[in-house]
Amino acid sequence: MAIAAHWEARIGRVLGVLCRWLAYAGGFVLVAAALVTVVSVIGRYFVFAGLAPVRGDFELVEAGCAIAIFSFLPWCQLNRGHVTVDVLVDRMPARAKAVLGLVGDITITVLSGLILWRLYLGFGEKFPYGSDTFRSVLGMGSKPYYPETTYELELPVWIPYGLATIGAALFFVVSLYTVWRALNWVLAGGEVAI
Numbered sequence: 001m002a003i004a005a006h007w008e009a010r011i012g013r014v015l016g017v018l019c020r021w022l023a024y025a026g027g028f029v030l031v032a033a034a035l036v037t038v039v040s041v042i043g044r045y046f047v048f049a050g051l052a053p054v055r056g057d058f059e060l061v062e063a064g065c066a067i068a069i070f071s072f073l074p075w076c077q078l079n080r081g082h083v084t085v086d087v088l089v090d091r092m093p094a095r096a097k098a099v100l101g102l103v104g105d106i107t108i109t110v111l112s113g114l115i116l117w118r119l120y121l122g123f124g125e126k127f128p129y130g131s132d133t134f135r136s137v138l139g140m141g142s143k144p145y146y147p148e149t150t151y152e153l154e155l156p157v158w159i160p161y162g163l164a165t166i167g168a169a170l171f172f173v174v175s176l177y178t179v180w181r182a183l184n185w186v187l188a189g190g191e192v193a194i
Contacts (some may be wrong), residue, residue: 126156
């Protein structure tokens with residue numbers, strides 16, 4: 001007996017599409033960061049020929065990697081792509097594997113909620129807009145005295161924080177969904193292929 005199996009399947013398909021497209025976007029950002037690095041290294045090598053490294057390359061790569069990581073986490077969680085130790089688990093009965101999967105999903109859900117909470121608070125500290133009432137309702141705290149930017153390019157720091165928070169929010173939602181899915185697998189007596 002599964003808990004709302006029809007809705008679980010429908011929600012799983014919707015989350016699958018969202019996670020896939022967010023992972024594609026994260027892949028695009030990661031490729032762009034890699035290209036910035038390549039162009040910068042080539043520019044450093046050919047300084048004698050009049051080329052130069054990309055200004056602020058480390059800032060762009062740092063922000064891009066943070067955005068990409070949080071873009072990949074929901075897809076990884078949805079497909080159970082996190083690192084596991086299968087030496088003992090492979091020899092267990094199907095229901096025991098499902099129970100351990102449920103415990104793992106619950107643990108990741110708690111951790112993803114903690115990550116989302118802390119990242120959102122960090123975003124609230126960096127985001128310089130909105131009235132005090134608006135910020136209070138959203139739990140963002142008071143406005144910063146000045147908008148924080150990166151050192152060299154002076155890019156607003158709240159932008160990568162905001163984009164990473166979107167990925168963290170989807171990661172938390174997917175983690176909640178995987179607990180529901182794992183609970184249904186326990187009730188069914190074993191894991192179903194994803």
